[in-house]
Amino acid sequence: MLTILSRMIRTGILTEPRTEQNPALSPESGSRPRTAAPLNEDAATVEALQRELWKTLGRALCIRHVDAGSCNGCELEINAINNPYYNLEGMGIKFVASPRHADLLLVTGPVSVNMEEALRRTYDAMPNPKLVVALGDCGACGGIFGKNYASRGGISSILPVDQTIAGCPPSPAAIITGILQAISSAAR
Amino acid sequence: MNFASLNSAKLASSGKTLPSNIAATHAILDRAEWQRAIGDLRAIDAVFLSLWGADDFDRDGSFSIYAAFLLAEGALVLQHKITDVIAPSYPSLARAFPAAARMERAVYDLFGIVSVSVGHESDQRGWLRHAGWPEGLYPLRRSFDGAQQYPVQSEPYEFVQVEGNGVHEIAVGPVHAGTIEPGHFRFSVVGEKVLRLEERLGYTHKGTAKLFESLTQTEAHRLAARLSGDSAVAFSWAYCAALEAITATAVPLRASSLRALALEHERIANHLGDLGALGNDAGFALGLTHFSRLKEDLLRVNVAAFGARYLLDYIVPGGVAVDLSKTAHALLEEQYRTLAHEVAGLRAIYDDHGGLQDRFREAGRLTPELAQDLGAMGLIARASGVAHDLRIDHPWAPYDVLATQLITQSDGDVAARVQVRFDDLSESLRLCQTLLNTLATGPIQAEVAVANSDQLGIALIEGWRGPVMIALECGAHNSIRRCHAHDPSWQNWPLLEYAILGNIVPDFPLINKSFNLSYSGQDG
Numbered sequence: 001m002l003t004i005l006s007r008m009i010r011t012g013i014l015t016e017p018r019t020e021q022n023p024a025l026s027p028e029s030g031s032r033p034r035t036a037a038p039l040n041e042d043a044a045t046v047e048a049l050q051r052e053l054w055k056t057l058g059r060a061l062c063i064r065h066v067d068a069g070s071c072n073g074c075e076l077e078i079n080a081i082n083n084p085y086y087n088l089e090g091m092g093i094k095f096v097a098s099p100r101h102a103d104l105l106l107v108t109g110p111v112s113v114n115m116e117e118a119l120r121r122t123y124d125a126m127p128n129p130k131l132v133v134a135l136g137d138c139g140a141c142g143g144i145f146g147k148n149y150a151s152r153g154g155i156s157s158i159l160p161v162d163q164t165i166a167g168c169p170p171s172p173a174a175i176i177t178g179i180l181q182a183i184s185s186a187a188r
Numbered sequence: 189m190n191f192a193s194l195n196s197a198k199l200a201s202s203g204k205t206l207p208s209n210i211a212a213t214h215a216i217l218d219r220a221e222w223q224r225a226i227g228d229l230r231a232i233d234a235v236f237l238s239l240w241g242a243d244d245f246d247r248d249g250s251f252s253i254y255a256a257f258l259l260a261e262g263a264l265v266l267q268h269k270i271t272d273v274i275a276p277s278y279p280s281l282a283r284a285f286p287a288a289a290r291m292e293r294a295v296y297d298l299f300g301i302v303s304v305s306v307g308h309e310s311d312q313r314g315w316l317r318h319a320g321w322p323e324g325l326y327p328l329r330r331s332f333d334g335a336q337q338y339p340v341q342s343e344p345y346e347f348v349q350v351e352g353n354g355v356h357e358i359a360v361g362p363v364h365a366g367t368i369e370p371g372h373f374r375f376s377v378v379g380e381k382v383l384r385l386e387e388r389l390g391y392t393h394k395g396t397a398k399l400f401e402s403l404t405q406t407e408a409h410r411l412a413a414r415l416s417g418d419s420a421v422a423f424s425w426a427y428c429a430a431l432e433a434i435t436a437t438a439v440p441l442r443a444s445s446l447r448a449l450a451l452e453h454e455r456i457a458n459h460l461g462d463l464g465a466l467g468n469d470a471g472f473a474l475g476l477t478h479f480s481r482l483k484e485d486l487l488r489v490n491v492a493a494f495g496a497r498y499l500l501d502y503i504v505p506g507g508v509a510v511d512l513s514k515t516a517h518a519l520l521e522e523q524y525r526t527l528a529h530e531v532a533g534l535r536a537i538y539d540d541h542g543g544l545q546d547r548f549r550e551a552g553r554l555t556p557e558l559a560q561d562l563g564a565m566g567l568i569a570r571a572s573g574v575a576h577d578l579r580i581d582h583p584w585a586p587y588d589v590l591a592t593q594l595i596t597q598s599d600g601d602v603a604a605r606v607q608v609r610f611d612d613l614s615e616s617l618r619l620c621q622t623l624l625n626t627l628a629t630g631p632i633q634a635e636v637a638v639a640n641s642d643q644l645g646i647a648l649i650e651g652w653r654g655p656v657m658i659a660l661e662c663g664a665h666n667s668i669r670r671c672h673a674h675d676p677s678w679q680n681w682p683l684l685e686y687a688i689l690g691n692i693v694p695d696f697p698l699i700n701k702s703f704n705l706s707y708s709g710q711d712g
């Protein structure tokens with residue numbers, strides 16, 4: 001508690017009201033802050049706006065990750081690409097909770113027979129066009145687990161795969177490179 | 189070993205020393221003795237470690253059921269030979285040791301051996317077998333062809349229904365919302381309050397036990413490391429330690445210290461990850477940012493010290509794969525200093541943050557009584573006042589000279605599990621520094637002899653979640669006859685079902701994260 005109090009005293013209260021009001025922001029004063037001119041919200045205008053957004057910002061990408069039976073090693077490195085060093089979300093690449101919001105399916109592990117149906121259903125729930133990236137040696141070819149009574153091997157035995165990323169587990173840089181490759185070859 | 193505290197006279201007299209990294213005894217019991225021993229072990233509060241089966245039909249026309257326990261004297265492995273191979277069965281442990289219930293279901297799925305309990309009905313539902321191979325086929329029987337594939341048939345699974353006014357169910361998984369392993373949670377709720385949680389696991393079962401039997405003794409440590417990627421060091425060490433015990437291999441001093449260093453790095457890395465995620469799940473993103481930065485720093489130092497970010501191939505039979513260089517030595521010291529300083533700063537923020545503490549305290553409470561009764565393991569047990577740590581109770585080299593400090597809390601809530609992680613982390617940093625200071629010179633690998641056929645050995649290593657175990661039976665010509673791996677998550681998963689009771693659904697991610705159990709490690 002004392003630490004918090006001393007920190008508060010040092011920092012001040014950031015949300016307290018300003019003592020002096022900026023006349024430019026006051027609604028009574030004649031000069032108002034600049035706002036964009038109202039536009040017609042017809043389809044053509046909205047489309048033009050979206051094109052402008054893409055031109056300015058590049059593009060967005062939403063990823064849905066599915067663990068189809070991994071050892072959890074690959075998941076640790078997927079988590080790492082969102083740490084402050086790699087900051088993937090900060091670059092506009094977002095991990096989404098629903099396959100319905102996803103452009104790219106990032107799949108880890110060999111496909112266990114117990115996950116086969118869930119993996120298929122996740123893929124089917126994604127809108128077209130969609131990309132599939134198989135992550136890790138297991139995703140690429142089944143890895144050390146291979147094919148057996150409980151494992152179907154690599155992701156491509158169940159889904160059409162656009163890109164594989166080798167490694168056990170692949171490093172964050174390798175994961176980002178693989179995702180980039182998947183997108184650029186799709187664009188071509 | 190003298191089991192003074194145990195009534196079963198047979199155990200004390202017939203038990204044979206078992207090759208292991210800690211003191212261990214192996215006793216073969218008939219059905220009546222098995223049943224009596226289970227009761228006696230419960231009476232003296234023995235720690236139940238694991239249950240597994242074996243198909244020895246080719247050898248002597250029998251199946252075997254094994255149960256491992258931890259006592260003050262060391263580990264005790266009971267074996268009961270089942271000669272009725274048409275309808276194989278054994279007396280259930282689940283009444284005395286509730287954690288055995290799911291393991292008994294798994295033994296049935298893999299061997300078709302039935303647990304029999306008198307006076308109460310046992311759960312007949314499949315655990316590891318969902319619908320991926322036909323009922324009546326048992327993958328770990330020797331007659332089963334492990335390479336065979338079967339189409340998935342849809343099979344219903346009956347969850348326990350909760351009835352009452354306004355009760356409804358929420359089904360979550362197996363695909364979860366974030367980057368986590370798959371499993372299914374069935375909540376029965378009234379409003380936001382959880383009345384019951386039932387877990388269904390087994391989704392990542394990939395046939396690892398069968399796979400072990402197709403590998404050689406000298407390569408199987410690679411599979412052990414991949415049973416649960418976040419516990420790669422613990423499992424690969426356990427595998428190697430079992431093999432080294434069987435073959436009487438003396439691991440060089442320097443190698444065992446480097447193994448411990450790697451194990452503590454694994455503990456620190458996981459705790460850093462969890463502490464960040466726990467802050468985040470309680471709405472404190474700053475925690476995630478800083479802890480994930482610190483974790484990344486450590487992983488990068490791992491590359492310099494051990495040759496990889498995650499140490500899946502570091503521990504090898506006889507020693508370790510990479511020696512520690514002088515430069516890495518200095519880097520590590522620097523890293524420990526920085527980590528200690530930064531973590532202390534973040535801990536002060538966590539401790540003082542009213543919003544965080546409000547979410548942490550009283551959430552997901554596992555009382556010490558329940559933890560003790562239901563056989564909680566490792567970190568989860570220690571946060572509920574159950575004081576077990578192999579590094580202290582049964583130290584193997586180099587922990588026998590490290591004097592590891594026991595870390596416990598008694599509140600059993602999310603806050604307690606956070607505190608245990610912070611304290612563990614500081615203690616691990618201290619151990620790492622000591623290991624560095626006392627690092628012996630010399631070789632990092634010893635030659636491992638090929639084991640004699642039919643030799644059984646076990647090893648127990650205190651991983652970051654708790655004790656992981658490998659029971660290894662060697663076959664002829666460098667082959668593996670049977671390898672059973674056990675993750676402490678087996679014991680702790682059912683406890684999460686208790687910890688969530690009376691809490692609200694939105695607190696589940698936080699409570700679940702505070703347990704952070706392994707799916708892959710338990711699914712096998």
Ligand code: SF4
Pocket residue numbers: 070071072073074108109110135136137138139143144167168169170414417
């Ligand atoms: S590739 Fe390696 S790290 Fe990834 S799931 Fe497979 S075994 Fe685990």
